Amino acid sequence: MAYQLSRRSFLKGLAAGGALTALTAYGGLKMAPTAAGVADGYPEAAAGARVFRNVCPRNCYDTCSMLSYVKDGILRKVSGDPANTFTNGRLCVKGYTYTRRVYSPDRLKYPMKQDKRGSGRWQRISWDEALDIIARKILDIKKQYGSTLPVCLNKYSGNFDILHYGIEGMMSSIGYTTRALGTPCWPAGIDAQTYDFGTLWNNDPEDLVNSRYIILWGVNPAWTSVHSMRFLYAAREKGAKLVVIDPVVTQTASKADLYLQIKPATDGALALGMARHILDNGWVDQEYLKANAVGWEEFFAYLRREVTLDWASKVTGIPAGVIADLAREYATTKPAAIWIGYGLQRHTNGGQNVRAIDALAAITGNVGKSGGGALYGHLETWGFNYAAMTMPKPAGALGVKKPDGTMSDRFININNFGAELLNVKDPPVKMLWIACRNPLSQDPEPQVVQKAFENMDLVVTVDHFLTRTAAWSDIVLPATTQFEEYGVNASYWHYWVGINEQAIEPYFEAKNDVQIAMLLSAKLNALEPGSCTYPTGGSLEELVGKEFNQKMLDLLGIADYRELKQGPRKAKLLTAAWSDGKFRTPSGKIEIKSSEAPKYGLPALPVYVPEKQAPPEYPYRFITPHWRHGLHSQFQNIDWMMNVSPEPFVEIHPATAAAKGIRDGDWVKIYNEIGYLTLKARITATTAPEILVAYEAWYKDLDYNLNYTVKAVPSDMGKKATGNRGLAFHDNFVNIEKVR
Amino acid sequence: MGKQLGFLVDTEKCIGCFGCEMACKNEYQAEVKPRWRRVYQQKEGNLPYPERNFMSLACNHCADPACLKVCPVGAYSKREDGIVLHDHGRCIGCRLCTMACPYGAPQYNEKEGKVEKCQLCYQKIDRGEEPACVAACPVGALELIKDLASFPGPGTVKELPGFPDITITRPSVRFVPPRTGIQIRRDAE
Numbered sequence: 015m016a017y018q019l020s021r022r023s024f025l026k027g028l029a030a031g032g033a034l035t036a037l038t039a040y041g042g043l044k045m046a047p048t049a050a051g052v053a054d055g056y057p058e059a060a061a062g063a064r065v066f067r068n069v070c071p072r073n074c075y076d077t078c079s080m081l082s083y084v085k086d087g088i089l090r091k092v093s094g095d096p097a098n099t100f101t102n103g104r105l106c107v108k109g110y111t112y113t114r115r116v117y118s119p120d121r122l123k124y125p126m127k128q129d130k131r132g133s134g135r136w137q138r139i140s141w142d143e144a145l146d147i148i149a150r151k152i153l154d155i156k157k158q159y160g161s162t163l164p165v166c167l168n169k170y171s172g173n174f175d176i177l178h179y180g181i182e183g184m185m186s187s188i189g190y191t192t193r194a195l196g197t198p199c200w201p202a203g204i205d206a207q208t209y210d211f212g213t214l215w216n217n218d219p220e221d222l223v224n225s226r227y228i229i230l231w232g233v234n235p236a237w238t239s240v241h242s243m244r245f246l247y248a249a250r251e252k253g254a255k256l257v258v259i260d261p262v263v264t265q266t267a268s269k270a271d272l273y274l275q276i277k278p279a280t281d282g283a284l285a286l287g288m289a290r291h292i293l294d295n296g297w298v299d300q301e302y303l304k305a306n307a308v309g310w311e312e313f314f315a316y317l318r319r320e321v322t323l324d325w326a327s328k329v330t331g332i333p334a335g336v337i338a339d340l341a342r343e344y345a346t347t348k349p350a351a352i353w354i355g356y357g358l359q360r361h362t363n364g365g366q367n368v369r370a371i372d373a374l375a376a377i378t379g380n381v382g383k384s385g386g387g388a389l390y391g392h393l394e395t396w397g398f399n400y401a402a403m404t405m406p407k408p409a410g411a412l413g414v415k416k417p418d419g420t421m422s423d424r425f426i427n428i429n430n431f432g433a434e435l436l437n438v439k440d441p442p443v444k445m446l447w448i449a450c451r452n453p454l455s456q457d458p459e460p461q462v463v464q465k466a467f468e469n470m471d472l473v474v475t476v477d478h479f480l481t482r483t484a485a486w487s488d489i490v491l492p493a494t495t496q497f498e499e500y501g502v503n504a505s506y507w508h509y510w511v512g513i514n515e516q517a518i519e520p521y522f523e524a525k526n527d528v529q530i531a532m533l534l535s536a537k538l539n540a541l542e543p544g545s546c547t548y549p550t551g552g553s554l555e556e557l558v559g560k561e562f563n564q565k566m567l568d569l570l571g572i573a574d575y576r577e578l579k580q581g582p583r584k585a586k587l588l589t590a591a592w593s594d595g596k597f598r599t600p601s602g603k604i605e606i607k608s609s610e611a612p613k614y615g616l617p618a619l620p621v622y623v624p625e626k627q628a629p630p631e632y633p634y635r636f637i638t639p640h641w642r643h644g645l646h647s648q649f650q651n652i653d654w655m656m657n658v659s660p661e662p663f664v665e666i667h668p669a670t671a672a673a674k675g676i677r678d679g680d681w682v683k684i685y686n687e688i689g690y691l692t693l694k695a696r697i698t699a700t701t702a703p704e705i706l707v708a709y710e711a712w713y714k715d716l717d718y719n720l721n722y723t724v725k726a727v728p729s730d731m732g733k734k735a736t737g738n739r740g741l742a743f744h745d746n747f748v749n750i751e752k753v754r
Numbered sequence: 755m756g757k758q759l760g761f762l763v764d765t766e767k768c769i770g771c772f773g774c775e776m777a778c779k780n781e782y783q784a785e786v787k788p789r790w791r792r793v794y795q796q797k798e799g800n801l802p803y804p805e806r807n808f809m810s811l812a813c814n815h816c817a818d819p820a821c822l823k824v825c826p827v828g829a830y831s832k833r834e835d836g837i838v839l840h841d842h843g844r845c846i847g848c849r850l851c852t853m854a855c856p857y858g859a860p861q862y863n864e865k866e867g868k869v870e871k872c873q874l875c876y877q878k879i880d881r882g883e884e885p886a887c888v889a890a891c892p893v894g895a896l897e898l899i900k901d902l903a904s905f906p907g908p909g910t911v912k913e914l915p916g917f918p919d920i921t922i923t924r925p926s927v928r929f930v931p932p933r934t935g936i937q938i939r940r941d942a943e
Contacts, residue, residue: 056782056842056870056873057782058781058782058877058878059780059781059782059783060781090783091780091781091783092780093780094890102892103889104773104889104890104891104892105773105777105890106771106773106892107771107772107773107775107776110773110776110777110779110780110890111776111779111780112780113780113783236769236770236771237769237771240769240771240773240892240893241892243769243892243893244892244893244894247767247893247894263803263804263805263806263937263939264806265769265770265771265806266769267805267937268805268806268807269767269769269933269935270935271935271936272935272936272938273935273936273937273938274938275937275938275939275940277940331940332938333938336938642770642771642772643772653786654776654779654786657786657787657789658772658775658776658789658793667941669941698798698804699798699804699939699941700798700804700805700806702940702941703940703941
């Protein structure tokens with residue numbers, strides 16, 4: 015058909031006088047090409063394909079609804095699913111590389127065993143042999159130590175599909191084990207919003223179009239949530255002003271109407287300075303506070319006593335007049351939304367700073383309003399059964415004794431994983447299972463994690479690629495991609511939930527985490543009957559069905575999960591979070607003075623806690639944000655991505671570069687007391703003189719890991735809702751010198 | 755001559771996400787190296803502030819295509835709608851077009867021993883669909899201009915700093931220039 019149409023178009027072109035003149039002038043007509051020749055060279059990849067629904071399961075705001083195009087059992091291309099009005103039928107630069115991830119020559123095809131950890135001497139083994147080694151080790155450990163506590167799981171965000179919680183289920187099904195607990199990403203902000211509102215719950219991001227004033231505070235959606243940009247632009251087209259507050263001129267800042275270059279980690283001081291100005295000028299929404307908040311009188315007393323515009327200016331580096339203008343505009347242009355990014359809470363005072371911003375939204379009456387809000391994230395659409403995760407313990411299983419006489423797993427801090435692995439005793443950890451995770455790349459102090467690996471009898475990693483962690487394991491097991499398995503996914507930002515259909519057969523011998531759990535269960539029970547409770551049969555699609563309860567079905571307006579095969583559904587939540595006024599704090603109100611925070615050793619009020627300062631020997635703050643071409647250690651290694659983004663670099667301010675004698679393209683060394691890295695310099699005034707910026711990523715065949723300089727410094731909050739405090743990734747200080 | 759198609763590149767909206775470039779690769783499952791569409795970062799010095807601004811460029815389907823002029827085997831043709839087509843079957847890989855094009859649109863594929871370039875998704879155009887890059891842009895920064903002659907487009911320009919001389923081939927591309935916000939910077943004098 016394409017041939018016919020283009021052929022006809024071409025002939026019609028010849029008949030037109032203008033075209034004839036243009037073409038004959040160059041002799042282009044002497045050998046008129048056939049349309050067939052054109053089409054042969056440029057075939058459309060998805061012609062004649064069958065279409066399946068998928069969801070991108072990565073740790074990302076946007077959690078894209080996808081379509082996959084399959085012909086002859088091969089994934090031909092991917093696209094966005096237009097049924098989702100948030101992602102709007104589009105993917106991102108990462109999502110469009112999926113065919114190259116699925117069929118990458120670097121992808122793990124078979125289970126493999128390494129001769130000596132880190133030697134690179136790998137040997138293909140069968141699934142049966144791999145599971146036999148693993149099962150025997152688990153049983154040996156149980157015999158030697160009297161429990162399975164020496165078996166440790168480290169699993170997190172490499173795949174957020176709900177069925178992948180089956181890995182936790184697999185661990186539960188063998189007994190009590192050691193678990194890496196917490197989240198590195200966002201816990202300080204989660205706790206801050208939990209203290210203030212009772213939990214985290216952002217307005218529907220599609221509602222941003224109704225804002226008249228939007229502050230993007232420490233967030234860079236142009237890189238990390240591209241689909242949100244459409245709603246921000248739509249709001250601007252309707253007259254909204256876009257303000258970006260960030261220590262560096264991010265891609266999003268480059269698109270703002272107003273950009274404020276704040277000193278890192280001083281966001282709370284800015285919010286408090288604004289609050290004081292709002293208070294002094296009578297722009298407080300008294301009615302809203304009276305009906306919905308507690309502790310505001312004490313907050314105002316604190317502001318009057320301790321906060322001035324000049325103080326805020328001094329702390330933040332933003333002129334007092336600018337803060338005053340910002341406060342006036344924010345308080346008087348309603349509704350006004352603040353999107354609180356995860357970057358700004360990756361500090362030792364990060365959660366406290368989020369609380370100050372929450373208070374700013376509350377006192378101006380912007381909480382619970384369409385077009386308003388203090389948007390951080392949500393888990394309102396995550397109310398699945400977690401059936402794959404919930405497994406009974408085998409008879410006689412022993413764990414950590416709790417005061418009430420019951421037993422539990424043993425928890426160690428995911429955010430200080432290496433050190434805690436080294437320290438944990440009675441019993442020590444002897445076996446690691448790592449899935450959906452790459453700690454030797456992404457953890458702070460990966461050198462300590464690697465050291466801790468030395469104490470292990472067995473390290474098993476399940477992944478798509480021979481990651482840094484997989485390369486330092488004894489056994490690697492090949493995982494399926496989302497195109498090769500069933501699943502169901504929700505977002506922590508938008509309100510859509512979608513089913514993920516299996517579109518193609520698993521790549522070589524790759525298996526889904528749940529299937530691996532089933533096989534391990536069969537092996538364990540063959541060796542020692544009753545040693546594992548995980549089911550050994552059942553399809554993944556059946557298991558997806560088991561994840562739905564009536565509340566989830568009602569939320570999505572469906573009677574059966576299979577209806578999601580017709581397209582993703584948007585949850586029937588309130589468009590404006592908290593517009594029902596039913597806050598989930600102990601008082602049922604916004605707790606500007608928190609009743610819970612003091613129980614965790616934190617101030618009750620959102621007072622300013624000073625930011626961490628650079629030590630004299632390491633005067634540069636090394637900020638290491640997410641990268642446009644990757645998501646943590648995913649995507650940047652793919653060949654299409656390497657082609658457009660071949661190497662890492664560090665962004666250096668021209669003044670700093672001049673002082674250090676560094677020119678654009680020079681190799682520089684960035685170092686501190688725990689480690690160093692060398693990479694190329696990119697001179698740009700998008701950063702500040704005392705800030706160096708490099709982006710975390712795993713490049714194919716490049717020795718680049720900026721986490722070797724990143725210390726496991728905890729952020730202030732996270733303990734309450736996520737079990738452990740977060741990481742102050744951006745309170746990392748280094749020095750820099752030119753190498754050549 | 756029919757109506758000339760073209761691209762509108764809105765550098766005010768463009769966030770340099772590279773989605774268009776990768777969507778193009780995805781649509782044709784193209785070879786790794788050739789970049790039929792390519793996202794270029796503009797030099798900071800060309801802008802009022804240090805910012806991250808981009809130009810997303812593919813073949814400009816020029817009114818006077820230099821590729822077509824120099825091709826010794828007539829592998830290039832211009833459709834009635836202005837799309838400059840490259841006939842892969844006819845191409846001998848001499849690379850004259852890659853030297854003649856001011857925009858680097860035709861690129862040599864070493865694996866094939868031939869040149870290739872953006873065909874403006876002519877199959878999609880013939881079906882009434884948008885080109886893959888346009889359809890993929892998350893912020894509407896790329897548009898298909900359906901009739902370049904009647905497209906003054908308020909606020910659009912024919913060239914931007916860094917864009918090659920448009921008098922050579924008369925490219926079928928228009929730009930919305932970048933927008934300048936206000937920056938309150940700590941390194942300001």
